[in-house]
Amino acid sequence: MAEALSPCNCPEVVLGTHVGSAYGFPVEPLDAAEEQYFLLSSGTNNTNGTNGTTWDEARFYCQVCYKEMATINSRNVHLIVQNLISDYWIGLRESFNGSIPWSRWSNGDPVTYQNWYPGHPVLKKIIPKCFSTTQTPLSTPMTTPMTSPETTSMTSPETTSMTSPETTTVTSPKTSSMTSPGTSSVASTINKTVDYCPLLTEILLCLNMTLGELEVAYDVSSPPQSTSVKPQTVTSSDTPSTTPSSTPSTTPSTTPSTTYSTTPSTTPTFTPDTTAYGTTDSPCSTEPEVPDEYIEDACVALLSFGMWKEKQCYELLPFICYDERFFGKINIDNVTTHESFLYWSAGPGENISHYRVEVTGDYNQTFNETGLSKQILNLTAGTQYNVQVFPVKCGRDLNPQNVSFYTWPSGVGDLKVVCVTNDSVKLNWTKPEGNRDFYSIQVSDKSESQKFKTEESVIKGLIPGNNYIFTVRAVVNNTTNGVPSNISAYTMPSQVSGLKSADNDSYVITASWDQIVGNTSGYLYCLNETTQCINCSVHHNSPDCTNCTIITDKPIQVSGKIPGTRYYLCVAALTDNNTLQGQMVQINAYTCPSTVSITLTPNSQTISASWTIEGNYKTFNVSIRESADNRTESTKNETTTELHYSFTGLKAGVNYTITVVTLLENGLPSDPAIKSIYTIPTSPGPATAIALNSTAINLTWEAPKESLGASKINYYVTYSSKYWNEGKNTTVEKENITFNNLRSGTRYNFNVYVVAGNLTSNPVYASEMTVPEKKKLTFTMLCTTGTPLYCSNDMTQNATITELMKYIDKNFNRSDIHWILKSINRK
Template sequence: MGEFCLKEGMFLFVSSLVLICGAAEQDYFVHDSGGRTWDKARSYCQVCYKDLATVTPANIKTIAQNLTAVSWIGLRRNFSDAGSSSASWSRWADGERLLFQNWYPGWPVFQKNVCYCNCPTTATTTRFTPFTQFTSLNAPSSAEFPNATSFAEFPNATSFAEFPNATGSAEFPTVVGPTMTSFGEPALPGGTECVLSPDPAGNYVEDSCVAMLSFGAWVERSCSERLSFVCYEDRFPGRVEVTEVTSESAVLTWLPVPNISHSRVEVKVHGNVTQNVTNLLTLDLVGLTAGSLHTVQVFPVKCGRDMHPQQTAFYTKPNKVVDLVVADVTEACVKLNWSKPAGNVDIYHVKFGGASIRNKTEGSEVCNLTPGSPYTFFVLSGVEDNSIWSDESNVTTYTRPGKVSHLNVTQNTHSSLLLAWERPAGHTTGFGVTAATDSDRVLFNETVTQEKVNVTSLPPGTKITLNVTALTAGGKLEGETVTVVSYTTPTPVSDLVLRTTSNTLNASWNSANGDTFDVELWLDGELVGPIYSVSTAEKPFVGLKAAANYAVRVSAVTGHLRSLPKEASAFTKLLPPTDARLRSADKHQITFEWSAPENIAKVNYTVRLYSTFWGQDWSHAENETFHTFDGLKSGTNYGFEVRTVANGAESDPAVASNYTVAVKKEISLSMMCSSAQSLLCDKQSTRDSVFNELNTHFRELLGDSVVWKLVKQEN
């Protein structure tokens, strides 16, 4: 390759292609006290760290922000390592390729060569200076380079890609005329040759190492200077493993770290620090607090320095809850209470029937459950991140069954009734049924499995309170009681007695039960008046019809229920007909008529016609208000009686009498008077006395039974 000459005043800036790839995390350590040469700094870093820092675009900011003075980094012009054949500025101290540069403007300083031209046509020699150097080569800080810029301010900087074979100024020993023209220089005269030679007056550093200024730019310094330096350490990727975790213990294991003196284990429990130094790779932790967060760091110690730790955090297993009890039970909810266990607890987990809830209090109400169903509740104590749970504590209970619906009573009798209902939602194992009086005397108490029961052995005519309660858990847990009030029917009344007059009726009876009585009055199959409700065992009726057959029905009433009715009937007393009178008469026939009594039902009559003189007596039934008798004797005074007849009874008679038409006949009687006393028969008084005696005799004999008349005729 020919020599390459740069005219003085020109600068060459080379930037690299930045490659980003995965690598281990690194830590950087600045040592700024005492100062060391580059070689000693590197040796220290290799013993106590990995090596001097390798700078990349990814870490330059991190490194620079911790610098307070110019410091060595792991780059030098040439390495003296045995077997090294690398070109200048080609790799880092740890062997990484140089893929990134951040030179302060004017750096690096190449060896200053002078181009001497040997012109065959003339004895004149022309000297070219490739480029000028910065005069302040030893500036220790950014204050000495106030105008320092980054590569961003040099848009014409090139990369090594434009000079594929260039490795340093040593590779450009000769620059010929045509090459110079690419930099705008005039060509040397024809046949002229340029020879490069070191310039003894330049600022070139032969043993050049790279130092980083506090703001990140690079400069060259003599490797023998004593400067601060930056070491790096690859973070060991290990992690502490925790096994066999209990509430009080755990086992720690970690990976071995090469080239360390020992390891230090730090276990922090809620701020309390416990230290243990060991060279082992495992450690048993005991006496821990249950349910607590433990942070573990295992620090490899190298050169008395803590390296990046292997670390982890874990919770000890919480203790299980204690005193778990069922505090309350409803149809859809169960309230649980428990006590906090020893140690720490952040959260509680309640599991039941495929569902779960979490809370932070010592107790929980679980709802939306099925009534009457068995549930087992498991309660676990846990830590804040839900990573570990205690053993389970459990309790089993039933939800309270629901209450029955549509409770009703039918088929009431004087000693029993039928009670029916609908089963509640959820589960039940049976139903408790009770029946009691108002005085709380229990009459019936049974457990049934069906939705109806015949309640028996009840007293008649009694108010009964009936209760039905759904049961579960074998009858140990009861739902809400549902109540209905009903009555047994009373027994029928007894000894119903009716007492009547012609227009009144009084009913009386006996009853062993019944709060009230319903009394009905019937006549000819029809209800007379309303149904009377009375509280005493007696009911009078007035304004009735005479000779009417009234029926009375009496039912004992308890609540809304009536006993079977007791019935009796009776006729009101008969009223006699009125105004019996002759309607017509002739010699052998006579007709009597009469008036029916007032306010009387339809009745029949019996009529009688008689003559005591003749010994005649006739009786007939009649449904009219008149009657004609035939075959009578003329001139006879006939007596007449008419009675109302009903239910085999007769009223007092209405009476009348009258004569048939007389057929008159004369009968003569002659009398002869003889007397022992002289002239006694001739006296008028005697004759009158005799006549009167005779008249009295006939009156006694005939009375008014027939038509007769005694007439006295004297001769």
């Protein structure tokens, strides 16, 4: 049947688009597809020539030309039912996609919404028919533990039956009955704490019911009854069949009564009859009861007023398809002034016959393409074009892919630099072909471009001496830049500022200047001795500019010049590989006078100075100062034109510094010639030494008369001990000193000198003994002799003492060390 329907020829009515919910239902995820629904009929192209198709043909057509047959849920029902004019097939079939009827839509979605016409769907009823059995009990008894101390006995002496319309009787272990609206009854009492018996479980499975539904249907709260129903014959709509009922019978259990307690016990049960499930000897079997309106494997039709009803799938009806709105993307590549390249997303499914490309702009173009790309030619520069690509499926245009683009504007013509300054460049050019909104000029070191409406511009705020690349483009739509046209130019370098000559050398001109604003590639300087150089340039070699030189960096240093001479110095910054020159600046530069060479001759109170010089000079400034403790006290400052000078009235033993400076007419000094020398020192005044204690002596003296008033005199002091053969020296600047850590009772000799550089005066002398510390040293003399009474003789004792005193006096000179020797007669 499906092959008889030709896809592409069904007239369609678009119902609407659904994504998410606007009626209080949960909204679908953001990435959910946007669905569109279509009312369709086959026209006269089906096999019967009527307006409609079978359900299978409709589904085939929906799958070929759309996504699938329509599914209905609470979120899209309002879109679908509002424009119905007849009954339509929808994508629901009784036995489709699963064993549970009416559970799945044709696209696989679960059925979550139903709107059946009253009394529909008509189901085929399955009625269990139960009968008594004397089968051998189950080989494995059912063991059920009690969860409460209450005990329940199940006995089988009585007969309980349940009779359905098919007269099936089932006997349970206890006499209890439930009566249905027919003639069926079930005798059963079930303790809720005990598992259900296997037989009842099988019955509920046959009935496709739960225990709760069974209790509601048969009102188990009514007193138990026993009702028997005679067998009857049930005839289906397809094939008549007669099923005799089973006569209920009872089979006693092996134990008359079984008690369930908290201790698990076993109770024999009957093995259920599974004949209805492919086995034999079952106490329960089933037969279908088929209503007259029941349709085997029915398909659902959506009625014109929105409710559902099942119909034979071969009936001919219009149908509803749905499709997911196609959202593709067009990419633009290789756009130039007159062409561009398009490529787009493939349409959904396998039945896209071609793509219709529509280009609109200053003129329109349409193309039919089977591929996914197209090169568009013969476009106008700087023009906007709109492109739509329609995938064509079964003769139907899908949602188009859209894009807009501008072709590049053409490049400007005859771009040139008109003039430059330190911080600006002026450009002009001719109009390009095609369209443009304005001109954009991008400067190479700036992030933002500048806009101009005319074919001329002045670019300001530039850095002096810098090289710039200027890119000029025609622009449309504020974002689409045309073909670039480039030109480069240097701004003029800044004027040199702060130019100055060091004037600090007799043979070298040294000049420097402040760091200029901007960039340079070098400097041009000219140095003339007699003529000015303000008009010299890098391209002008006049006689006045013969002494010009290009350097790459400052400062300027020119050697071999005459001391004490004036020169004209001119400097200009260069750029563009030293071809573009800034404004020239001129100053006077001098070589300073040369430094004299001094010779000094000292005396105790005079110094004679003489010197020699090279080059030009005007006068000499001479000065003398005392040099003491880094002090520079000037005692005399004179000017002379002679090459010598004598300094008198000086102090003896003092260091003097003589300075000679050469001066030019403009007062420019030379580097000073500096030399120091000491006047010859004279001896200090008398020295006096005083013992302070056993370890210290204070020494004082007078300053030399020739040195009185000097800021600083250096004295060299020595002391020594003859007896101990030791001595030390020190230098002081005052006329006294105390020596400590001396030996007691010892004589020390002192000498004081005036020291002036490497010159030393004659010394003055002083001597003193430290205070002795008295200690007693006892000598005990033992006399032994062979002569009787010799040692007791006074003469012998006196002679011995005399010899001892001679020995001590010889070794301990009384003038160098203090001592006293006494004898004691201890007779």
